[in-house]
Amino acid sequence: MGLKSFEQHRESLRDGREVYFDGERVADVTTHPVLGVGMAFAGIDYRLAEDPEHRGLAVCTDPRTGEPFSRFYKIPGNAEDLLRRRELIAAGARVNGGPPLIKEIGTDALFALHIVADHMDRRSGSSYLPKVREYFGACRGRDLGFAVAQTDVKGDRSKRPSEQPNPDVYVRVVERRTDGIVVRGAKAHTTASPFANELIVLPTRAMAEADADYAVSFAIPVATPGLKLIAEVSSHPGDNRFDYPVTTDLKMVDTVTVFDDVFVPWDRVFLCGEWRYAGALANTFVEFHRFTAASYKLPMCELFIGAAQLIAEYNGVPDVTHVRDKIMELIAWSETTRGLLVAASMEHKVVPPGIAVPNVTLTNIAKHHFARNYHRMVQNLQDVAGGLLVTAPFRKDWENEATRRYLDYYLGGVEGVSGTRRTRAMKLIRDIAASGFGGYQEILSIHAEGSLAAQRITILRDYDVKRCVEIAKSYLKD
Numbered sequence: 001m002g003l004k005s006f007e008q009h010r011e012s013l014r015d016g017r018e019v020y021f022d023g024e025r026v027a028d029v030t031t032h033p034v035l036g037v038g039m040a041f042a043g044i045d046y047r048l049a050e051d052p053e054h055r056g057l058a059v060c061t062d063p064r065t066g067e068p069f070s071r072f073y074k075i076p077g078n079a080e081d082l083l084r085r086r087e088l089i090a091a092g093a094r095v096n097g098g099p100p101l102i103k104e105i106g107t108d109a110l111f112a113l114h115i116v117a118d119h120m121d122r123r124s125g126s127s128y129l130p131k132v133r134e135y136f137g138a139c140r141g142r143d144l145g146f147a148v149a150q151t152d153v154k155g156d157r158s159k160r161p162s163e164q165p166n167p168d169v170y171v172r173v174v175e176r177r178t179d180g181i182v183v184r185g186a187k188a189h190t191t192a193s194p195f196a197n198e199l200i201v202l203p204t205r206a207m208a209e210a211d212a213d214y215a216v217s218f219a220i221p222v223a224t225p226g227l228k229l230i231a232e233v234s235s236h237p238g239d240n241r242f243d244y245p246v247t248t249d250l251k252m253v254d255t256v257t258v259f260d261d262v263f264v265p266w267d268r269v270f271l272c273g274e275w276r277y278a279g280a281l282a283n284t285f286v287e288f289h290r291f292t293a294a295s296y297k298l299p300m301c302e303l304f305i306g307a308a309q310l311i312a313e314y315n316g317v318p319d320v321t322h323v324r325d326k327i328m329e330l331i332a333w334s335e336t337t338r339g340l341l342v343a344a345s346m347e348h349k350v351v352p353p354g355i356a357v358p359n360v361t362l363t364n365i366a367k368h369h370f371a372r373n374y375h376r377m378v379q380n381l382q383d384v385a386g387g388l389l390v391t392a393p394f395r396k397d398w399e400n401e402a403t404r405r406y407l408d409y410y411l412g413g414v415e416g417v418s419g420t421r422r423t424r425a426m427k428l429i430r431d432i433a434a435s436g437f438g439g440y441q442e443i444l445s446i447h448a449e450g451s452l453a454a455q456r457i458t459i460l461r462d463y464d465v466k467r468c469v470e471i472a473k474s475y476l477k478d
Helices: 006-012 035-042 044-050 079-096 104-124 129-142 209-214 275-315 321-346 360-385 395-399 401-410 419-433 436-447 452-462 465-474
Strands: 018-021 024-026 059-061 068-070 146-149 172-176 180-191 198-201 216-221 227-233 253-265 269-272 349-351 355-357
Touching: 006 044, 035 227, 035 253, 044 079, 068 129, 079 275, 079 321, 079 355, 104 129, 104 146, 104 198, 104 269, 104 275, 104 355, 129 269, 146 180, 172 209, 180 198, 180 216, 180 269, 209 275, 216 253, 269 275, 275 321, 275 355, 275 360, 275 419, 275 452, 321 360, 360 419, 360 436, 360 452, 395 401, 401 419, 419 436
Parallel strands: 018 227, 146 198
Antiparallel strands: 018 024, 059 068, 172 180, 180 253, 198 216, 216 269, 227 253, 349 355
């Protein structure tokens, strides 16, 4: 097939998958009043490939066959590939108003699986890489969408998987058969899984020998029997673009993902008991996924800058020193993150089997810089906007002629800016920085794609501190 249309992807989700939302099983995720909006949001990668403005960026051509395929499936081999991937991720987030992840996160996982399978096969004599390549080729040929389930529900965080009083709080192999394995357990925070064709499962941490049953990676169709998705959304205000100009159409959907004795055939198993490689797979995935994460966050930085400048102009204070300082901080936050990603692409490392990995230190600094400063940037935006951000009346008061004329008269800004225009700008800022979705984004900045602590550990582990120590010692010679 090569490329799927958005409508073809929508149709492919009507397969009997077991999804629950708000206490009920969802018969069809594409037509559900809330999840259906989430599906349209998650499908932006397919829309970009159909859009003449973005097709040149979103679509590649196979040099052997001449067939088009999604750029997300292009295995990066050099800086240009990484830069174009970053550009496409940012374009999707900019058009969509939020992170597009239906192909990004899955291909991040598949790149990592290529690298670790190659390493494992060369070290231990296993034969995982041919399976990974065959699976990758089949998915690319059908232009499938993915979700990735990595974070286990964990239970007692002080105990290893094999030490847990509840043995199923990490996904584990409970049966090995001649035709495959049976797995049980649960993963949390699985983004966009109701709208994916395939679910890729990765380990969440390094394992010890006693944890061998938990060292497992595989891929299954989302409609596989025993797979249950219990969904929650970032916000669902309904069709009200006056009060919620962003989140009316933006529905981030995450699931608790339950594996109730799910069967996985051997050709879809990419790690099974090789506990020494669980940590390598977990870490290699995030080397790509933090690059993706920082890339999709840049349009949010731009929105913060634009919203702050717009409301400052409407309020008549764009030249006030402390307002200018806050907008400058927003610009520096955005451009530092972007610059680090460009540098990470340029200073990549090519590893077997020929895949370009973004510079790990710079990628983690980019993600850490964005996340560590996110709450402060929210504060800057709130400070520039003012208290009307949370006290301005809602849409129905503007639709009521008995109140609208007073609101328009009294809530205006500088000359030429009506109460309606100023309030709509306030509602935009409220939607992204002082709402349920705003809180969701703040939690995401701390925990998504790994915690701040995880990024600091990676930076210290990857950076060549010993080289710097030798530089210091060189000045101490007699």
